[in-house]
Ligand code: DX5
């Protein structure tokens with residue numbers, strides 16, 4: 001099975017966002033990854049609803065929204081309204097994760113939980129059934145173009161085992177430093193979905209970069 005590929009808009013040319021979204025529409029990418037940052041949870045700001053509202057009507061791929069913000073639950077309703085497919089919230093800002101994931105599903109979105117590099121996958125043992133997706137960060141969130149943290153491969157294997165042992169359909173996604181070298185290792189370790197920002201948008205031929213990721217097989 002080939003991995004789900006979710007190019008991250010964070011690395012697109014912000015002066016030509018429409019072109020970037022249309023390029024993704026025409027590509028074999030599966031989703032569009034949207035990185036929302038608040039400058040509090042992560043040391044950077046990206047973009048918010050004005051951009052999401054502009055992109056949503058022209059984007060033909062499901063929106064995979066990664067919220068790097070301290071209070072994501074405030075935005076369940078507006079995110080559902082702009083057509084979010086997967087709402088990813090960070091474990092590290094979620095004291096009542098079970099309730100949060102249930103509320104995301106009740107709003108008609110897929111529930112995603114994201115783990116920072118230092119957070120072990122075992123913290124999800126008692127809430128995995130509520131996760132439609134788990135996103136493992138393979139860099140510290142906040143910036144595109146960072147170096148892949150290799151320990152993520154071991155985490156990916158452990159999470160794969162947890163999902164399979166329970167017979168769940170939870171999608172295992174990895175984000176950060178994904179490229180032609182790290183993607184095969186991740187897929188081999190059990191990743192179902194790959195986020196790729198600088199690798200896709202910085203590539204001379206983004207369609208080829210996407211097709212190369214899609215050609216992997218686990
Ligand atoms: C980092 C973001 C990533 C980022 C990935 O905080 O969550 O989605 O765009 O960028 P690359 O693929 O360049 O590491």
Ligand code: ZN
Nearest residue numbers: 035066175195
């Ligand atoms: Zn992301």
